[in-house]
Structure formats: structure tokens, C-alpha cells
Amino acid sequence: MKTGIVRDDRYINHGHESHPESPRRLQSVHAMVDSPEMASLFVRIPPRYASEEELRMVHTKSYIEEVAATEGQGIAWLDPDTQTSEDSFQTAKLAVGGVLNAVDAVVGGKVNNAFALVRPPGHHSHSRRAAGFCLFNNVALAAQQALKKHKLERVLIVDWDLHHGDGTQDTFYESNSVLFFSSHQYPYYPGSGALQEVGNGDGLGYTINVPLATGAGNAEYLKIYQQLLVPATLAFKPELIIVSAGFDTYFMDPLGGMKVTTEGYAYLTRMVMDLAKVCCKNRLLVVLEGGYHLQGLTASIKAVLLELKEETKTQPKMLEMIASGASSDYDAVISKVKDKLCDFWYK
Numbered sequence: 001m002k003t004g005i006v007r008d009d010r011y012i013n014h015g016h017e018s019h020p021e022s023p024r025r026l027q028s029v030h031a032m033v034d035s036p037e038m039a040s041l042f043v044r045i046p047p048r049y050a051s052e053e054e055l056r057m058v059h060t061k062s063y064i065e066e067v068a069a070t071e072g073q074g075i076a077w078l079d080p081d082t083q084t085s086e087d088s089f090q091t092a093k094l095a096v097g098g099v100l101n102a103v104d105a106v107v108g109g110k111v112n113n114a115f116a117l118v119r120p121p122g123h124h125s126h127s128r129r130a131a132g133f134c135l136f137n138n139v140a141l142a143a144q145q146a147l148k149k150h151k152l153e154r155v156l157i158v159d160w161d162l163h164h165g166d167g168t169q170d171t172f173y174e175s176n177s178v179l180f181f182s183s184h185q186y187p188y189y190p191g192s193g194a195l196q197e198v199g200n201g202d203g204l205g206y207t208i209n210v211p212l213a214t215g216a217g218n219a220e221y222l223k224i225y226q227q228l229l230v231p232a233t234l235a236f237k238p239e240l241i242i243v244s245a246g247f248d249t250y251f252m253d254p255l256g257g258m259k260v261t262t263e264g265y266a267y268l269t270r271m272v273m274d275l276a277k278v279c280c281k282n283r284l285l286v287v288l289e290g291g292y293h294l295q296g297l298t299a300s301i302k303a304v305l306l307e308l309k310e311e312t313k314t315q316p317k318m319l320e321m322i323a324s325g326a327s328s329d330y331d332a333v334i335s336k337v338k339d340k341l342c343d344f345w346y347k
């Protein structure tokens with residue numbers, strides 16, 4: 001497998017070390033990907049600064065100007081959680097540009113799959129406001145790039161971050177070109193993501209929310225994804241799969257209450273890779289969102305990268321075996337999601 005990687009020192013230039021979404025998150029990840037055993041495995045995809053026209057695929061002009069006004073300033077706050085520093089506007093544009101270049105590389109066939117190691121994260125960012133550590137919605141812009149520039153008709157976004165991807169959901173809530181699947185701790189920040197939120201208008205049925213009580217680990221996540229993501233994806237037939245990859249479901253994450261381990265992220269990656277193989281010539285783009293336990297974040301990203309590259313290759317039987325050990329605590333939510341969307345994906 002040819003696996004691309006977006007990795008750039010400039011992604012450190014945003015925010016402060018006292019904030020959970022700190023520059024230190026990527027410093028330890030960079031040391032890992034630069035190590036001799038890893039560095040030779042991946043194709044570097046150089047990032048670029050996204051243009052205003054590209055940002056406008058999701059964001060309003062006035063919101064882009066609001067973020068631009070923070071340039072050169074000290075600490076500023078765009079919302080109670082979302083801090084900027086003097087370089088944040090440029091770094092956020094570089095995050096978008098890195099992700100857009102990764103879309104081009106994956107859809108253009110330069111690589112089979114890719115991991116964009118960018119910050120700031122994006123999935124809480126709305127068209128006209130920042131939220132939850134996110135400035136511009138990297139993943140929503142990536143999907144728009146695939147639809148508008150590459151003329152794809154169906155893109156799947158899988159959001160396995162601990163938190164609901166509310167900004168991404170809002171962007172495509174009335175669209176049937178994007179199937180948005182989010183599993184998240186619930187009730188929790190940002191408050192949205194109830195299973196009744198299933199899209200609207202043309203997008204009715206194209207948003208799948210799986211709200212979860214705390215405590216889900218590898219087995220439970222695999223079972224939920226096998227039962228809910230796999231059939232919906234096979235029916236939707238995406239031409240590209242994008243993952244909003246948060247690692248705050250890690251069992252030691254300071255913000256989360258889930259129990260996923262490093263291996264668990266490799267298993268989820270394999271499941272999504274298997275879907276990409278069946279549906280869309282392996283086309284898969286993984287984009288970094290949250291994850292605040294520094295060692296856990298680095299080890300988990302490494303596990304995902306090695307699975308993407310097929311240095312490790314989790315077998316389907318292994319996934320089945322692990323999922324079969326899931327507690328029944330999440331069976332009710334699986335049934336409710338299936339009932340709610342039985343006319344669309346779970347006939």
C-alpha cells in the first residue's frame with residue numbers, strides 16, 4: 001500500500017502549551033514519524049496554504065475575516081474553548097491546504113491512502129463560527145474538494161473522535177452527497193449528536209449519529225461499527241472515505257471516558273480500509289482531530305499509520321473475534337439507530 005503523510009513543522013505554530021490542544025501534541029508525533037523505522041515507509045505530501053476561495057467552500061467571508069484578524073495578535077479567544085495565537089490563522093490555512101493536497105493525492109492515485117497530521121483540528125468548526133479548539137473545518141473542506149474539484153458524487157465521513165462532529169454534520173445536514181457517521185460520548189460536549197438527528201431535506205437519512213455512554217472499549221467500538229457503519233457504507237457506495245480521527249477515546253485520555261487502546265485504533269482503521277477496498281479502490285484519507293494523552297496519541301497514530309501501510313494487517317477473523325466479546329451495554333443504542341434509519345440503511 002502506498003501511504004501518504006502530511007507532516008510539517010509549521011503545524012506547531014498555533015496555541016499555547018497551557019491549553020489541552022497544545023503544540024506539544026504534534027511534537028511527540030513528529031519525533032515518532034521522523035524515526036528511521038517510520039520515515040522511509042511513507043510518501044510525504046507537502047502542505048500549502050489554502051486560499052480564501054477554498055475556505056469559502058464551507059466558511060463565510062465574515063468568519064474568515066474574524067479569524068484573519070487574530071493574525072499577529074497574542075492570545076485571543078474565538079469562543080470560550082478556542083484560543084488563537086499570532087500564527088493561528090496561517091497555521092489553520094496550512095491545515096486545510098495539507099488536507100486538500102492529501103485529497104488530491106488520494107483521489108488522483110498518487111497514493112492509496114493518507115494520514116494528515118494537522119492542527120488545529122476542525123470538526124467542531126461551523127460555517128460562521130469557531131468552536132471546541134477548531135478554526136476551519138478541515139474534513140468538511142476535504143469533502144467539498146472531492147465533490148467540487150474532483151466531481152465525486154458520494155463521500156463518506158466517519159467521525160470516531162470522542163466528541164460529536166457538529167460542524168461537519170451542519171455542513172452536510174441537507175446533502176445526500178455526504179454520508180456522515182459519528183460515534184461519540186453522549187451527553188457531552190458539544191451537546192448535539194442525538195440519534196434523532198438524521199439529516200433534513202435531501203440529506204434525510206444521510207446523518208448517522210451513534211451516541212454512547214462512557215465505557216466503550218475496542219470490542220464495543222468494533223461491534224458498533226460492524227453493525228452500523230458497514231451496512232450503511234456498503235449501501236451508500238462512497239467514492240472516497242474520510243475519517244475524522246480523534247484519539248480522545250483512548251483509555252487514559254484526560255477529556256474522555258472511553259476505553260479504546262492503541263490496538264483498537266488499528267482495528268477500526270482496518271475495518272474502514274476493508275470498506276474502502278470494496279467500495280472505492282482503497283481511497284481513504286485519515287485526518288487528525290482530538291486526542292490529549294500525549295503518549296497515547298503518538299502510539300495510536302503510529303498504530304494507524306502501520307495499518308494503513310499494511311506493515312500490520314489485522315485479519316477479518318480477528319476483528320470478528322474481538323467484537324464477539326463486546327458487552328451487551330450498547331446493544332440498545334445499536335437497535336435504536338437501526339430502527340430510526342431502517343428505511344435508509346438497515347432494511
Ligand SMILES: [Zn+2]
Pocket residue numbers: 161162163246248289290291
Ligand atoms: Zn474530541
